[in-house]
Every structure is written in structure tokens, then in C-alpha cells.
Amino acid sequence: MIGNTSHRAIKDEYDEQRLFASRAWTGFTIVVLLMLALSARYVWLQIFAFDSFSTRSESNRVAVRPVVPNRGMIYDRRGRVIAENQPAYRLEIVPEKIPGKAAGLEALMDELSTLIPLDEDDRKNFHKSRSNYREFDSVPLKFNLNEREVARFAVNRHRFRGADVVPYLARNYPYGELLTHVLGYTGRLDADDIASVDAGNYRGTRTIGKIGVEKSYEKELHGTSGFERVETNVRGRVLNVLERQDAIPGTDLILSIDVAVQRAAWEALGDRPGSVVAIDPADGSVIALVSKPAYDPNAFVHGISQRAYNEVLQAPGRPLFNRALRGGYEPGSTLKPFVGLAGLELDLVTPQTRVFSNGRFYIQGYDRPYRDWK
Numbered sequence: 001m002i003g004n005t006s007h008r009a010i011k012d013e014y015d016e017q018r019l020f021a022s023r024a025w026t027g028f029t030i031v032v033l034l035m036l037a038l039s040a041r042y043v044w045l046q047i048f049a050f051d052s053f054s055t056r057s058e059s060n061r062v063a064v065r066p067v068v069p070n071r072g073m074i075y076d077r078r079g080r081v082i083a084e085n086q087p088a089y090r091l092e093i094v095p096e097k098i099p100g101k102a103a104g105l106e107a108l109m110d111e112l113s114t115l116i117p118l119d120e121d122d123r124k125n126f127h128k129s130r131s132n133y134r135e136f137d138s139v140p141l142k143f144n145l146n147e148r149e150v151a152r153f154a155v156n157r158h159r160f161r162g163a164d165v166v167p168y169l170a171r172n173y174p175y176g177e178l179l180t181h182v183l184g185y186t187g188r189l190d191a192d193d194i195a196s197v198d199a200g201n202y203r204g205t206r207t208i209g210k211i212g213v214e215k216s217y218e219k220e221l222h223g224t225s226g227f228e229r230v231e232t233n234v235r236g237r238v239l240n241v242l243e244r245q246d247a248i249p250g251t252d253l254i255l256s257i258d259v260a261v262q263r264a265a266w267e268a269l270g271d272r273p274g275s276v277v278a279i280d281p282a283d284g285s286v287i288a289l290v291s292k293p294a295y296d297p298n299a300f301v302h303g304i305s306q307r308a309y310n311e312v313l314q315a316p317g318r319p320l321f322n323r324a325l326r327g328g329y330e331p332g333s334t335l336k337p338f339v340g341l342a343g344l345e346l347d348l349v350t351p352q353t354r355v356f357s358n359g360r361f362y363i364q365g366y367d368r369p370y371r372d373w374k
Contacts, residue, residue, distance in 0.1 A: 062242065063230055066204030069223030070169055072250030074183065074213065076259045077287075082179055083214070085169035088302075089145040090206070091116060091153070092138040095130065097162030109141070112163060115152040118142060121305045125188065132191055140188075140206050143302035144170065171207065171214075171301045175259065177294035178266055181322045182257055184212020185297035187304075201225050207301070213255065223250035256285035265290045273317045275324035291324045293317040332372075 074083035091112070098104045109118060109126075118141070126141045133139050145153075145165060153165050171186045173179065187210045194202065197218070202208070203225055209215035226247035231240040265276040265288045278288035295312050304312075312319060321327070343349040360369040 061231055061233075063232055065228050065230060067226035067228055067244070067247045068168070068204045069225055069247035070249040071171065071186075072221040072223065073252045074221075075252065075254045076257045076262075077255065078258060078260075079254075080259050082173070082175055082255070082257070082259065083183055084172050084174065086172045087167060088143070088170040089150050089165050089167055090140050091142040091145060092140050092164055092166050093126070094136060094138045094162045094164075096135040108160065108163065112141070112153075112160060115156060116142060116145065116149045119305070121303075125303060129188070129190070132189065132194055137203075138164070138166070143206075168206070173297045173301075176296045176298065178262060179257070179259075180212075180294045180297045181291040181324060182212060182255070182262075182289050183297065184214040185210055185300040186214050187300050197222075210300070213253070217253055221250040221253065224248040256280070256287060257289065258287045261288040262290060264288075266292070273323070275327060277324050289324050291322050291327075293319040295319040 071085055073081060073085070076082050093105070093108065095105065098108055100107065109123060112118060122142050126139060129139050141163075150165055153160075153163075157164070173183060173185070186207045189202065189206055189208045193208045197208070201222070201224060205222070205225070209218040209221065214221065224247060226245040228244040229242040230238045231242055232238055261278055265278060269276060269290060269292050271292075273292055275292070276288060276290040277286065279285070280287055293315070295315075299308065299312075340349070343353075344351070349355075357372060360371045362369055
């Protein structure tokens, strides 16, 4: 009996040892497998997915911002500045940073309007401009903020994630309506404008030449954009500039226009609608080009409201119409000296020749009359 009991005890102890060893190996195997899985994950993150996660991490702390070139100045033939750049501030929003999408944007603009007055035109222009930008680009909401509006926003900036006040150079025309039909004006960049230029060279640019010299010489006046890579914190505040390529400023233009002659022609017209063009007979350059009535081009630089534009459009005398370039007028008797000189040069007439005029002239074989006047 004692022998059987001893034998059973030894067997039970042996079974317990086998069970313990089995469990130990099972636990060890699980630990090893977990370690292998963690190691494989570590290798995958550090080697195979390094580029992807590195890029994502970089994009969270590093931003590439365009550097807008200074627009070229415009001078008259005597060196007088007739189109210049002045410092100004605009309010911009980055749609990607606004939670709640459309509703969030409207709520943000409602909040901003308590500090900076925003009218319906500002909101409409903002939504219209969004199609020209990517979601992570800043879109202008209001131009030409005054000092008080800038100060109000600066104090409350922490409340408006995704919104910022940005300094920029705005076009200014010191002679106003005197040269408007020569220079034209710059205005907000829209989809049609972007389609006609190198979009990459206009990143960050908000205005473009719309008519006149400003449009005809847009390529020369605009310049070449640069860029800068900046390090930012979680709120988007710039901490450090990592790399910068400066923009190339636009080319300055010197026109043949003489402001003094332009003013004399302007004053000579008085309040009468009409146009005056003065040309240097030595080289054919235009010294003055006046069209009246005219308008102030500075009203268009920061974006003119629809109401104000309609007032200019419907104003008496059609001030938007450039009579000097687009008006069709009969030359009247001003043409006669040139016809007479041509006849003398070709020996068709003499200084004593007399020609009767009955007020109209017919070219042989045609029934249409060509009249002396209208």
C-alpha cells in the first residue's frame, strides 16, 4: 500500500512538471511571436514606410509658401511716377482649416464681421474666388483693411483658426482719372485670367492687369514668383524659414506720355466729352492720350462693388468708353491738307488747281457716296 502511494505521488509530480513545461513553452512561444511581430512592424515603419511617413510628418510642420514679386512701376517720359505700389493689408481664409465645411465658413465670416465689416459683395467674391484656389490655399475675403481693423484682428487672432491678415503691395495711381484711359487698372484675379497666364507663376498673386497698359504689359510688369519653405507650429504660426528663393520683381516701364502735356489736353477739353491725342512728329510717339469723361482707376484696384460699378457703367458720357482708341469719328476737313499734299507730290494738281465739292464723292463703278462730313 505504501509503495503504491509513493508511486502515485511521483507520477503526479511528474505530470505537474510536464504541464508546467508545456505552459512555459507556450508562453515563451507567444512572447517570441509577439516580439517578432513588433520587430517586423518596426522594420516596416523605419525602412519600407519611412518615406511616406516622413513626407506626412514634414507636411504637418513644413509649409511651402509662394513669394509674390513686386509689380513693376510705370513712369512718364520725364520720370514722374504714374503707377506705383503701396503697402496694404487683406483678410484671407484657408478653407481646409475650417471645421464644418460650408456651415463652418459662414459661421467664421459671421464672427469676423463683428471685427471687420463684410458686405455681401465680399462674401460673393470669396466664394467665387474659391474655385481658383486649392483647399489648402488662402483665399482673399477683404482687401485694403484700415489700421483699426488690422489691430482688432491682431488682438482676437486666437479666436479665428484658418483666418489671417496678410500684408501686400497694392497698386496706386497718383494721377487718378487723368491717365486712366492710358494705364487702365489692375483688379482681382479670376478664372479667365488664370486660364490666360502661367498659373504656377501666379500662386499667391491676387491681382492682374485688366485693361490698358497694365494688361498689355502684364508679363513684363508681373515678374517671376519665388517660394519659401517655413517651419510652423500646430497652429500654423511660422517658427523658422528653412529655404527661400526670392521672387524676381517686374520690369519698370517708361511711357512716351508726358504728364504735363496730358494735363494741358485734359484741361483744354473742359467738360466736353471727346478725345485728344498728341503725337511727336519726330518719331511718332504718343505724348498725350485723353478721353473724357473718365473714372478713377483706384476704385477698381481692391475690387469694386457691383453697385459702384453699375454707377460708373451708367454714368452720363460713358466714362468707361475709351474714345481715343475705340471711338469712330469722321476726320472732316483735317484730312484735306494730306490729300492736297499727296496730289502735289504726284503732280496730279498744282497750287492753282481748283476742285468743286458738292459734299459727296463717288468712286467710279460704285454707287456708294463718300461724303465730306456725316
